[in-house]
Amino acid sequence: MTERRYPDPSTTTPERVLMIQAHPDDAEFSIGGTMAKWAAAGAEIIYCSITSGDKGTKDPDITGEKLSAIREQEQLEAAKVLGVKDVIFLRYADATLVPDLTLRRDLTRVIRQVRPTALVCMDPTMRFAGDMYINHPDHIAAGEASVAAVFPSCRDRRTFPELLDEGLEPIEVNSVYVMGSANADCFIDVSDYMDVKIEALRKHVSQVGGDESDLAFVREWAQENAKLHPNKPEGFGDYAESFKYMHIG
Numbered sequence: 001m002t003e004r005r006y007p008d009p010s011t012t013t014p015e016r017v018l019m020i021q022a023h024p025d026d027a028e029f030s031i032g033g034t035m036a037k038w039a040a041a042g043a044e045i046i047y048c049s050i051t052s053g054d055k056g057t058k059d060p061d062i063t064g065e066k067l068s069a070i071r072e073q074e075q076l077e078a079a080k081v082l083g084v085k086d087v088i089f090l091r092y093a094d095a096t097l098v099p100d101l102t103l104r105r106d107l108t109r110v111i112r113q114v115r116p117t118a119l120v121c122m123d124p125t126m127r128f129a130g131d132m133y134i135n136h137p138d139h140i141a142a143g144e145a146s147v148a149a150v151f152p153s154c155r156d157r158r159t160f161p162e163l164l165d166e167g168l169e170p171i172e173v174n175s176v177y178v179m180g181s182a183n184a185d186c187f188i189d190v191s192d193y194m195d196v197k198i199e200a201l202r203k204h205v206s207q208v209g210g211d212e213s214d215l216a217f218v219r220e221w222a223q224e225n226a227k228l229h230p231n232k233p234e235g236f237g238d239y240a241e242s243f244k245y246m247h248i249g
Protein backbone atom coordinates (compact mmCIF):
# COMPACT_ATOMS: atom_id res chain seq x y z
CA MET A 1 0.00 0.00 0.00
CA THR A 2 3.04 2.28 0.17
CA GLU A 3 2.89 2.92 -3.59
CA ARG A 4 -0.73 4.01 -3.48
CA ARG A 5 -1.39 7.13 -5.57
CA TYR A 6 -4.91 7.77 -4.36
CA PRO A 7 -6.54 8.54 -1.01
CA ASP A 8 -6.53 5.67 1.50
CA PRO A 9 -9.77 3.80 0.74
CA SER A 10 -9.96 2.45 4.29
CA THR A 11 -10.35 5.94 5.78
CA THR A 12 -11.96 7.87 2.92
CA THR A 13 -15.74 8.29 2.81
CA PRO A 14 -17.05 8.13 -0.77
CA GLU A 15 -19.54 10.84 -1.72
CA ARG A 16 -22.09 8.63 -3.46
CA VAL A 17 -22.09 4.84 -3.17
CA LEU A 18 -23.86 2.18 -5.20
CA MET A 19 -23.82 -1.24 -3.54
CA ILE A 20 -24.88 -4.17 -5.75
CA GLN A 21 -25.83 -7.46 -4.08
CA ALA A 22 -27.39 -10.75 -5.18
CA HIS A 23 -29.87 -11.14 -2.30
CA PRO A 24 -31.49 -9.03 0.40
CA ASP A 25 -29.20 -9.32 3.48
CA ASP A 26 -25.90 -9.90 1.61
CA ALA A 27 -24.66 -6.39 2.37
CA GLU A 28 -25.75 -6.43 6.01
CA PHE A 29 -23.88 -9.68 6.66
CA SER A 30 -20.73 -8.73 4.85
CA ILE A 31 -20.30 -4.97 5.03
CA GLY A 32 -23.18 -3.47 7.04
CA GLY A 33 -20.75 -1.77 9.41
CA THR A 34 -19.06 0.06 6.56
CA MET A 35 -22.40 1.17 5.14
CA ALA A 36 -23.41 2.58 8.54
CA LYS A 37 -20.03 4.26 9.01
CA TRP A 38 -20.10 5.90 5.60
CA ALA A 39 -23.73 6.97 5.96
CA ALA A 40 -22.95 8.55 9.34
CA ALA A 41 -20.06 10.43 7.69
CA GLY A 42 -22.40 11.86 5.05
CA ALA A 43 -22.22 9.42 2.14
CA GLU A 44 -25.32 9.00 0.01
CA ILE A 45 -25.76 5.23 -0.32
CA ILE A 46 -28.02 3.42 -2.75
CA TYR A 47 -28.48 -0.35 -2.75
CA CYS A 48 -29.31 -2.46 -5.78
CA SER A 49 -30.57 -5.96 -5.01
CA ILE A 50 -30.57 -8.13 -8.12
CA THR A 51 -32.89 -10.80 -6.74
CA SER A 52 -35.39 -10.48 -3.93
CA GLY A 53 -34.41 -13.85 -2.49
CA ASP A 54 -37.52 -15.82 -3.48
CA LYS A 55 -35.87 -19.22 -2.79
CA GLY A 56 -34.56 -18.43 0.68
CA THR A 57 -36.87 -20.52 2.84
CA LYS A 58 -37.52 -24.03 4.16
CA ASP A 59 -41.21 -23.28 4.56
CA PRO A 60 -43.07 -25.53 2.07
CA ASP A 61 -46.20 -23.37 2.14
CA ILE A 62 -44.91 -19.90 1.28
CA THR A 63 -44.90 -18.73 -2.35
CA GLY A 64 -41.90 -17.10 -3.98
CA GLU A 65 -43.98 -13.99 -4.55
CA LYS A 66 -44.88 -13.71 -0.88
CA LEU A 67 -41.33 -14.39 0.26
CA SER A 68 -39.95 -11.76 -2.14
CA ALA A 69 -42.36 -9.18 -0.77
CA ILE A 70 -41.36 -10.03 2.82
CA ARG A 71 -37.66 -9.90 2.01
CA GLU A 72 -37.92 -6.60 0.16
CA GLN A 73 -39.64 -5.09 3.18
CA GLU A 74 -36.95 -6.54 5.48
CA GLN A 75 -34.26 -5.07 3.21
CA LEU A 76 -35.89 -1.64 3.27
CA GLU A 77 -36.02 -1.72 7.07
CA ALA A 78 -32.40 -2.87 7.38
CA ALA A 79 -31.30 -0.15 4.97
CA LYS A 80 -33.12 2.43 7.07
CA VAL A 81 -31.28 1.29 10.20
CA LEU A 82 -27.92 1.74 8.44
CA GLY A 83 -28.79 5.12 6.93
CA VAL A 84 -28.98 3.85 3.34
CA LYS A 85 -31.02 6.25 1.24
CA ASP A 86 -32.77 3.94 -1.21
CA VAL A 87 -32.96 0.36 -2.46
CA ILE A 88 -33.47 -0.62 -6.10
CA PHE A 89 -34.94 -4.10 -6.67
CA LEU A 90 -34.29 -5.69 -10.08
CA ARG A 91 -36.38 -8.78 -9.21
CA TYR A 92 -34.34 -11.42 -11.03
CA ALA A 93 -35.12 -15.02 -10.01
CA ASP A 94 -33.16 -16.18 -6.97
CA ALA A 95 -30.65 -19.07 -7.15
CA THR A 96 -30.45 -19.17 -10.94
CA LEU A 97 -28.59 -15.93 -11.60
CA VAL A 98 -26.17 -15.88 -14.52
CA PRO A 99 -23.88 -13.02 -15.54
CA ASP A 100 -25.36 -12.63 -19.00
CA LEU A 101 -25.55 -9.50 -21.14
CA THR A 102 -29.08 -8.72 -19.98
CA LEU A 103 -27.92 -8.50 -16.38
CA ARG A 104 -24.82 -6.55 -17.41
CA ARG A 105 -26.97 -4.04 -19.27
CA ASP A 106 -29.40 -3.73 -16.37
CA LEU A 107 -26.55 -3.02 -13.97
CA THR A 108 -24.97 -0.60 -16.43
CA ARG A 109 -28.31 1.21 -16.49
CA VAL A 110 -28.40 1.42 -12.69
CA ILE A 111 -24.81 2.67 -12.49
CA ARG A 112 -25.51 5.38 -15.06
CA GLN A 113 -28.69 6.38 -13.23
CA VAL A 114 -27.17 6.51 -9.75
CA ARG A 115 -23.81 7.92 -10.95
CA PRO A 116 -21.83 6.74 -7.92
CA THR A 117 -18.34 7.88 -6.99
CA ALA A 118 -17.74 4.40 -5.54
CA LEU A 119 -19.16 1.00 -6.36
CA VAL A 120 -19.40 -1.84 -3.84
CA CYS A 121 -19.93 -5.32 -5.28
CA MET A 122 -19.44 -9.03 -4.68
CA ASP A 123 -16.32 -11.01 -5.65
CA PRO A 124 -16.67 -13.02 -8.88
CA THR A 125 -13.51 -14.99 -8.06
CA MET A 126 -14.57 -16.28 -4.64
CA ARG A 127 -15.61 -19.94 -4.95
CA PHE A 128 -14.52 -21.51 -1.67
CA ALA A 129 -14.22 -19.67 1.62
CA GLY A 130 -12.14 -21.66 4.10
CA ASP A 131 -13.25 -25.29 4.41
CA MET A 132 -16.82 -24.62 5.48
CA TYR A 133 -18.48 -22.49 2.84
CA ILE A 134 -19.08 -22.91 -0.88
CA ASN A 135 -19.94 -19.47 -2.17
CA HIS A 136 -23.47 -19.09 -3.52
CA PRO A 137 -23.36 -19.05 -7.34
CA ASP A 138 -25.61 -15.97 -7.36
CA HIS A 139 -22.91 -14.06 -5.46
CA ILE A 140 -20.35 -14.97 -8.11
CA ALA A 141 -22.73 -14.07 -10.95
CA ALA A 142 -23.64 -10.77 -9.28
CA GLY A 143 -19.96 -9.96 -8.83
CA GLU A 144 -19.05 -10.79 -12.41
CA ALA A 145 -21.91 -8.76 -13.89
CA SER A 146 -21.14 -5.80 -11.59
CA VAL A 147 -17.45 -5.74 -12.44
CA ALA A 148 -18.19 -6.02 -16.17
CA ALA A 149 -20.77 -3.23 -15.92
CA VAL A 150 -18.39 -0.88 -14.14
CA PHE A 151 -15.59 -1.68 -16.57
CA PRO A 152 -16.03 -1.14 -19.38
CA SER A 153 -19.80 -0.96 -20.06
CA CYS A 154 -20.82 2.06 -18.03
CA ARG A 155 -17.86 4.04 -19.43
CA ASP A 156 -18.27 3.23 -23.12
CA ARG A 157 -20.67 5.25 -25.22
CA ARG A 158 -21.04 2.59 -27.90
CA THR A 159 -21.87 -0.25 -25.51
CA PHE A 160 -25.62 -0.69 -24.97
CA PRO A 161 -26.52 2.35 -27.14
CA GLU A 162 -30.15 1.86 -26.11
CA LEU A 163 -29.17 3.36 -22.75
CA LEU A 164 -28.22 6.60 -24.52
CA ASP A 165 -31.75 6.66 -25.90
CA GLU A 166 -32.94 6.56 -22.29
CA GLY A 167 -30.85 9.66 -21.61
CA LEU A 168 -28.20 7.75 -19.65
CA GLU A 169 -24.79 9.16 -20.44
CA PRO A 170 -21.61 7.12 -19.83
CA ILE A 171 -19.81 7.50 -16.51
CA GLU A 172 -16.40 6.44 -15.21
CA VAL A 173 -16.47 4.93 -11.74
CA ASN A 174 -12.91 4.95 -10.43
CA SER A 175 -13.39 3.47 -7.00
CA VAL A 176 -14.48 -0.17 -6.57
CA TYR A 177 -14.77 -2.00 -3.26
CA VAL A 178 -15.14 -5.78 -3.66
CA MET A 179 -16.67 -7.45 -0.61
CA GLY A 180 -16.14 -11.02 0.54
CA SER A 181 -12.75 -11.31 -1.16
CA ALA A 182 -9.98 -13.76 -0.28
CA ASN A 183 -7.54 -11.10 -1.48
CA ALA A 184 -8.62 -8.28 0.82
CA ASP A 185 -6.28 -5.31 0.96
CA CYS A 186 -8.60 -2.68 2.44
CA PHE A 187 -9.63 -3.04 6.09
CA ILE A 188 -12.22 -0.68 7.51
CA ASP A 189 -12.55 -0.25 11.26
CA VAL A 190 -16.23 -0.79 12.08
CA SER A 191 -15.89 -1.21 15.84
CA ASP A 192 -18.26 1.69 16.52
CA TYR A 193 -20.84 0.30 14.10
CA MET A 194 -21.13 -3.37 15.10
CA ASP A 195 -24.26 -2.79 17.17
CA VAL A 196 -26.05 -1.00 14.35
CA LYS A 197 -24.92 -3.72 11.92
CA ILE A 198 -26.46 -6.38 14.19
CA GLU A 199 -29.62 -4.29 14.56
CA ALA A 200 -29.89 -4.12 10.75
CA LEU A 201 -29.33 -7.88 10.44
CA ARG A 202 -32.16 -8.50 12.89
CA LYS A 203 -34.51 -6.80 10.42
CA HIS A 204 -34.00 -9.80 8.11
CA VAL A 205 -36.38 -11.82 10.27
CA SER A 206 -37.09 -14.46 7.60
CA GLN A 207 -33.36 -15.23 7.33
CA VAL A 208 -31.86 -14.59 10.72
CA GLY A 209 -34.98 -14.91 12.85
CA GLY A 210 -33.97 -15.51 16.43
CA ASP A 211 -30.75 -17.26 15.45
CA GLU A 212 -28.24 -15.71 17.80
CA SER A 213 -25.49 -18.03 16.51
CA ASP A 214 -25.62 -16.27 13.12
CA LEU A 215 -25.22 -12.93 14.84
CA ALA A 216 -22.38 -14.23 17.05
CA PHE A 217 -20.67 -15.46 13.89
CA VAL A 218 -20.90 -11.98 12.36
CA ARG A 219 -19.08 -10.50 15.36
CA GLU A 220 -16.40 -13.24 15.25
CA TRP A 221 -15.94 -12.71 11.52
CA ALA A 222 -15.36 -8.98 12.06
CA GLN A 223 -12.83 -9.78 14.79
CA GLU A 224 -11.01 -12.16 12.44
CA ASN A 225 -10.97 -9.44 9.76
CA ALA A 226 -9.38 -7.00 12.19
CA LYS A 227 -6.68 -9.57 12.99
CA LEU A 228 -5.94 -10.05 9.28
CA HIS A 229 -5.02 -6.37 8.84
CA PRO A 230 -1.34 -6.60 7.85
CA ASN A 231 -0.25 -3.21 9.22
CA LYS A 232 -2.83 -2.02 11.66
CA PRO A 233 -2.55 1.68 12.44
CA GLU A 234 -2.45 2.96 16.02
CA GLY A 235 -5.91 2.92 17.57
CA PHE A 236 -7.46 0.51 15.04
CA GLY A 237 -10.38 -1.25 16.73
CA ASP A 238 -11.19 -4.92 17.28
CA TYR A 239 -13.78 -5.21 14.51
CA ALA A 240 -13.18 -4.71 10.79
CA GLU A 241 -14.75 -5.37 7.41
CA SER A 242 -12.52 -6.09 4.47
CA PHE A 243 -12.51 -5.46 0.75
CA LYS A 244 -10.38 -5.96 -2.30
CA TYR A 245 -10.01 -2.37 -3.49
CA MET A 246 -9.59 -1.28 -7.11
CA HIS A 247 -8.81 2.25 -8.23
CA ILE A 248 -9.44 2.41 -11.96
CA GLY A 249 -8.08 5.04 -14.32
Ligand SMILES: [Zn+2]
Nearest residue numbers: 022023026136
Ligand atom coordinates in the same frame (compact mmCIF):
# COMPACT_ATOMS: atom_id res chain seq x y z
ZN1 LIG B 1 -26.65 -14.07 -0.67
